[in-house]
Amino acid sequence: MxxxxxxxxxxxxxxxxxxxxxxxxxxxxxxxxxxxxxxxxxxxxxxxxxxxxxxxxxxxxxxxxxxxxxxxxxxxxxxxxxxxxxxxxxxxxxxxxxxxxxxxxxxxxxxxxxxxxxxxxxxxxxxxxxxxxxxxxxxxxxxxxxxxxxxxxxxxxxxxxxxxxxxxxxxxxxxxxxxxxxxxxxxxxxxxxxxxxxxxxxxxxxxxxxxxxxxxxxxxxxxxxxxxxxxxxxxxxRRWRRRIGNLPDGGRDRLVNAERERENQQLVRTIDSAMACFHAPFTRVELKSFFARHVSDDLAEELVSAAIGLGDCHQISVPSSSIEWFASTHQVQRELSVFGKAMLLGVQSHGRRDVHSIVSEGFTTEARQLLTQVFDAPDLTIVTASGAVETLVADMAWVAERAGLVPISIAHAAGHKIPKSVVRSPHSLRSTMASGGILLVDDPDCLEPSELQLVLAAALAGGNKLVLIRRKDSDWQRLELFDLLEVHAPGLEWRSSYEQAHSLVATRPNTPRSAIVYPLAGHSQAARPGFPKFALGPIGDIVTSPDEIATVTAFLLTASNELDWRHPSLLRDNDYADLARQLGALVNIENEPDQEWLSALEIEEAAFAQLERGPDQSELNDFEDDAGAEQPEMDADDFDDEPxxxxxxxxxxxxxxxx
Known part of the structure; x- marks a missing residue:
């Protein structure tokens, strides 16, 4: 394998x-x-x-x-x-x-x-x-x-x-x-x-x-x-290899956690838990290989057919690719949540600071201009950088401290040098509060959408300023979701005057890492440019019209299970109202949403609310297993690369x- x-x-x-x-x-x-x-x-x-x-x-x-x-x-x-x-x-x-x-x-x-x-x-x-x-x-x-x-x-x-x-x-x-x-x-x-x-x-x-x-x-x-x-x-x-001829059949238990193995076999049978393991689009063969790792080949074939046929994953259309690509419902919802949070942070200004006096001396002209723009911009800024990026990140951390913001460098899979500041992993943000600071993410293309979702949620919930620094010479395949976010967030260019940027490698065919940026296979592309191509409704139904996508995006912004904490000074209602106005503008709704769009929003919210409450005593809910059960945290081991x-x-x- x-x-x-x-x-x-x-x-x-x-x-x-x-x-x-x-x-x-x-x-x-x-x-x-x-x-x-x-x-x-x-x-x-x-x-x-x-x-x-x-x-x-x-x-x-x-x-x-x-x-x-x-x-x-x-x-x-x-x-x-x-x-x-x-x-x-x-x-x-x-x-x-x-x-x-x-x-x-x-x-x-x-x-x-x-x-x-x-x-x-x-x-x-x-x-x-x-x-x-x-x-x-x-x-x-x-x-x-x-x-x-x-x-x-x-x-x-x-x-x-x-x-x-x-x-x-x-x-x-x-x-x-x-x-x-x-x-x-x-x-x-x-x-x-x-x-x-x-x-x-x-x-x-x-x-x-x-x-x-x-x-x-x-x-x-x-x-x-x-x-x-x-x-x-x-x-x-080593002991097993030396004594292989003398070990009874029970020796197998010394090399594997049999109880956890049985739990995995049961979880993948629910399909929903299996789909949560995929953090990028996948192929049919890849899905079959994953199921076959835990169950028999015959059952794996049945689970693949069930996952595709029952709507737990959806086929997307990847240009210039002859392979069938699928995306799980989990990934689609994570990416829509990322899109909504990025839009909201792109206009909020909790972390805006005037740092002109701090950077007036000791920096080059290019550095002064960039730092002033970064700290005077809204809460989300995407910097496209080349050259001495480590120096740029260290300068941001230094300025943040003197501007009254606590710098927090997100330690992630890229492994670049980070400045002397508070260091966090994306997964630690789920339970460890970060508020009133500046979150610096160097080379964020290495992140999975699930990790990016946590970073954006922590920035939004804690009133933090978030700066994502995309490297032109990144070792990582570009995350297409960032290309979509750059349309809705302030973007800055940075080129070091001290170091010549590495030559860029010619674009090569890539495996897709995002889902919502590609059109759904078999559906007409109804979404507007710079907008997600499709979304999934509360019962797994596919929606492609801009107003329906906006409705689902607005709901996913308010999902409460992403963090175990929330900054007390920020009201969820205000966040929701701001995003609703932005989404309304994107779907060409002038000023306040009209009655038809508002009615659709209320219907969607009511459906989601019913799923959260669970079924009545007298009525069986078909979605109880998928929506009512507590979902395991599937992505913690992926970031830490645990064996x-x-x-x-x-x-x-x-x-x-x-x-």
Missing amino acids: AIPYARATPIQRSRGHSTIRRLAYNTRSLLNSKRTGERFDFRGRSDLVASMTLMPAGVEAVDDAQVLWEAIEAASKRKDAALGFELVLALPKPTELPIETSARLAEDFVKRVIVDRHQLPATICVHAPHHDMSVDEAAEEAWGEHGGDSFADLISTSTYNLHAHVLVSPRRFTTEGPTRKRYTALDPINRAGLVTGRNWGRLWHHCQNQFFAEEGLSLRVTPNPPIPLDPVPLQVV DDREGYHEDLNESCDI
Whole structure:
């Protein structure tokens, strides 16, 4: 299966690390270190599939990777020098994707995201599975006649893991060799044994799906389960592998949380819980793969037909794509909520400040102009930036403190440097109050719509000012929802005078990340430009007219289950009235809404109110299971990238790589 596993490990001389040793291991060769004289021999392993060294544009290609890494070792003179880092990328099983195509997938990712974008050389080595048997043979040896046990297949896959090792240079290279200064933008942060920084797992997830789409493949990265499974300790996996012949059938319980596994099997049968796991549009094959992960193939087929036929997901029309794309009801509602909140923040001015006196000295002309505009603009500002963006974010935080606003940097999956201020994750905003401040989100295209929904809700509920900084050189696929928001929020351009922006990569075919920005398949496009293409009514009915979309959007703005708190000085009624006036203007209703539109609004509200109250004692409500039950928080593990039932695969990968 395709999984989003990507692990970054810093290579540090102070910890006894050597890039020559890592290169010898990855290339399965004999190498002698010129700097230390040490000899590293890994010729006994014969699982090397491909090896290549990629250099930035304009730099002469390197035939021998050791020449490159000896130059890096020589340029790093300190005894505690950082020698770059190593990425380990899990690749799809050979039965799903040919090994040669998987090697090309790894090369495409490294070249596009690391070498071309950041001008860093990298050496890629693809290793075949560390096992001589096929997947079926390994599964049979592990569990005998396992009768379609999905976990047995997963454990057998853990001994059959195709993966790539990527050594990334700590320095940019020019025609004259490595630069004197170390490049730190991609560095993993190693503190007390905990490695943080860029969320490579999520980035690898997006890039894999984009590659599959470009190749016309139906394969996709498997979504996380409704309930994350407890991780399997590495020592347990090692013990299991040593004692596989002696373990009784009950040994399986030591490697999986059976109770949570049963809960997931029950949840996906409700369909609604399964649909909440999808945070982007998906294909029919992807949906089938997700169900088959938890239930039998026959039942998975039935659940796919039920999910599509009963209206839990809807087909959208993606231009220039021959694949059928679907979006869940959950995602449509989240995006409509984001759209409404962004419109409202785009005209509110709780966080407006006059900072002219604060930025009058110590900033360049460009910086003064931008900072003044940001703090004098409404509560939501979208900045399109290039150049030294970290400096821009730090300047905003500094000005915010002196203007009486508490700066809060949203820690997210992009992993860029953040200023010294209060740091939050999007999911922490659900229960931790943030009020009277400025929320800075650097590179928000990395966020899922569900995370963006929380950020906007916290800005609205706490009277905060929100600044979203979109990078022109972002490593992340653009979130189309932002393109829609930019029509309704003040937009500013920023270009650093100190640093030339990275060259932009040509537009490539992308997998869709939004739903409402695309027209619904089979429906005429009734919505106006800059407006959502469709919405879902209170009983799952599809609406495409502007006034109906405006009605649903207005209701979703007031949803009370997004945050566990609300700022006491802000009244929900005022928020609703402001948004109603804006939506009315968008659908060409002059001044106050007319009686017909107001009547439609009241009917929709009454229907939603009935769903919230639940059924009467004498009447059965068909929607009780979907709308009345408390929904689990499905997106918490996605942002934090917590391990799930694939941990056996991950831990074995760690062991096999000897890291």
